[in-house]
Amino acid sequence: MKLWEITKLIRSKNAGAFELTFDVIFKDRAGYEKVRDAKLINADWFGKTYRMKPEAVTIINYDAANAIKITIPRPVISGDIMDTDVFGGQQYGPLVELDVPS
């Protein structure tokens, strides 16, 4: 099973011009707890996928919304010469197809 199949929204967005934040909002409590408790989204995996040190990755479990939030420093400041995504809105692709063991 892929992560998108048990979520209602996976998105990325600037958190200011210097940080990038990812929200994984699950369809239900069970899916959220499964991914949260198995630590499928962890700093090592995220750091490897987004090519940064795991220490730079902040992961927050947000029970109130059945959501996991990941925040990283922006590799390029929003809108700078070689930025590829001014709003930071299209950086979540690798999360969508993350394998979730059924």
Next chain:
Amino acid sequence: MKSINVLSATGMLGSGFKEETLKRAMALKPDFIGADSGSTDPGPHHLGSEETQFSDAAYKRDLRLMILAAREAKIPVIVGSACTAGTDAQLDRLAGIAREIAREDKLSFKLAAIHSEQDKGYLKQKLREGKIKPLANAPHLDEAVIDRSAHIVGMCGIEPYIEALNNGAEVIIAGRSSDTSIFSAMPVMRGINPATVWHAAKILECGAACVVMRKYPDCMFATVSDDHFIIEPPNLDYRCDPASVASHNLYENSTPYELVEPSGICNMFGAKYEAVSDRAVRVSGSTFKKAERYTIKLEGAELAGYQSIIIGSVRDPIILRQFDSWLEGLIKAAKDRINAVMGAEIESKYRLDVRVFGKNAAMGPLEPETRIGHELGLLFQITADSQKLATSLARSVGHIAVHYPVPEWTGLITGIAFCYSPAEIDRGPCYRFNMNHVVEPASPLEMFKIEYENVR
């Protein structure tokens, strides 16, 4: 129990709301109407150039309906982050639109304009005193950075708004402001518990963004009291549920549990979200801790250069199967040609970058996917010290690129499809955000001059 009714007209002034929703919300007797008019989302261009994200007509349509409704109900209108970045020129622009509305609709009101643009001498003094501190992932800041900034704004807190309200302002327009301060100033002034106020403001500042399914921008309404607030969309087609309101804390915030403001931190860790109907949600349980030092966040933008771009696409399977080496050779040939035309000293005056759509245009070097499809899009980007130089270099690059060979084909090829004539497009000046810092002012009002005017 004391409480206050807050109407947020829309998540961003100029993006719109339904006139009938505003009308319905006015029947709920709001104590003021607020709207945020800015963001750093669209990048550094609006702070650097002072252009605006929306047209004057779009701002006027929203502001006119807000002012008309507020004047009739004798309540204030509060707008922050005027015309995207909240520079002095953008503040003047929105204040000018407010004057125009007054003239055309025969209204009179006391207008307060809160200036957020910062004096470079003041900031350099603060830097020397060690009163400017970096936030997360901040670039290096020194006096030279301050000097070369096109514009620097400070994000005001609630205090300048409260000052203006105490002085009888009926329409308040601020330059750059924290989004939440627009909605927190009057409730805090009325003595409502700041913990509930700031949390409500975070939900309100995006207008209808906290509903279950937002189909178009619209108003949002909250009743805020000391120990809870109730949020309910005034548009009957919309509904909030506990998950939609709780989820909104995630939006463009690095943590859903904390809201950092000039005067303190609102902690939402213990917040409870309960349905009070199928459309309204009751929120309680946040706390507010006053900051030890009052700080104002700075935003600055500097010129990064002038750009010309060329857009094209490649379809030939022979080129695509050796795309990376073909492109590498092409870039080298283009740079060699530029050196031959302009001399080697040109190398420090420009940069040539290529974005490849269909390969890694969205994620750049972070892209883990290596497959490509049957065609690729190319965007050549030349950044130089002047527009004249960027344009002339783009012309050379375009010619080299379009005929760059592959070994399999004998004879002159045309390997890139250009969609425009001329192929090159001038982008003009480009800017860069150059600070992510906070400054400690001597008082919350020190950095924000307020001008008053009786508009009629």
